Amino acid sequence: MSKVYSLLMTLEGPMQSWGYRSRFDYRDTALEPTRSGVIGLICAAMGVGRGEDISCFEKIRMGVRVDKKGRPERDYQTAIEVIKADKSGTDTVVSYRDYLADAMFTVGLQSDDENFLNEIAAALRSPVWPLFLGRKAFPLSAPPVGQHSKAEPGSLEKHLLTGNTNKRVVLEPIDRANGERTQNDWPLSFAQRRFKHRSIQVLFDHKGAGE
Numbered sequence: 001m002s003k004v005y006s007l008l009m010t011l012e013g014p015m016q017s018w019g020y021r022s023r024f025d026y027r028d029t030a031l032e033p034t035r036s037g038v039i040g041l042i043c044a045a046m047g048v049g050r051g052e053d054i055s056c057f058e059k060i061r062m063g064v065r066v067d068k069k070g071r072p073e074r075d076y077q078t079a080i081e082v083i084k085a086d087k088s089g090t091d092t093v094v095s096y097r098d099y100l101a102d103a104m105f106t107v108g109l110q111s112d113d114e115n116f117l118n119e120i121a122a123a124l125r126s127p128v129w130p131l132f133l134g135r136k137a138f139p140l141s142a143p144p145v146g147q148h149s150k151a152e153p154g155s156l157e158k159h160l161l162t163g164n165t166n167k168r169v170v171l172e173p174i175d176r177a178n179g180e181r182t183q184n185d186w187p188l189s190f191a192q193r194r195f196k197h198r199s200i201q202v203l204f205d206h207k208g209a210g211e
Helices: 035-046 055-059 114-125 156-160
Strands: 005-016 061-068 071-083 090-111 169-171 181-189 194-203
Touching: 005 114, 005 156, 035 114, 035 181, 061 156, 090 114, 090 156, 156 169
Parallel strands: none
Antiparallel strands: 005 090, 061 090, 061 169, 071 090, 169 194, 181 194
């Protein structure tokens, strides 16, 4: 088995939104960062355009530790004089937008390509484009990585399951077909909005309570 490395990043802000089931006038949020949202953030840091190839991220395994779960909140937004689908006139439309308030997560990226993880770390320290937490209106409270952050030897389990906290950890299983459930947030193309299902499993430390 090849040696693996992990890069840790902190995602914290007053508001975050990690949608993966949004339809029409409703914009949802997952309870932790989605793979599509995290890869999108990294693409912004690296200057990867919406229409560019993102297959280089296929080799990354992702995990999330919920350091502070935050509070689910909902905004109601009203748009007036929206043209109806049948062009028969205009209407007033109410949309619903969910988000997490005051949440904080540690996201781990695992790969056997140490150099690629360090390229990501360098980009996160000096991003090409502004970074945000799921929506452009939701900035980070602090940089996602420190000035000396780099890929460290070891798996996501080693770095996210510390064994001395009561925190939920959501991992992509090593065998991607062996998760507890799936969600449709593995990005194939941001330009075409194509995604595939991703297997995930939820773990806790040895105390077992979780957030």
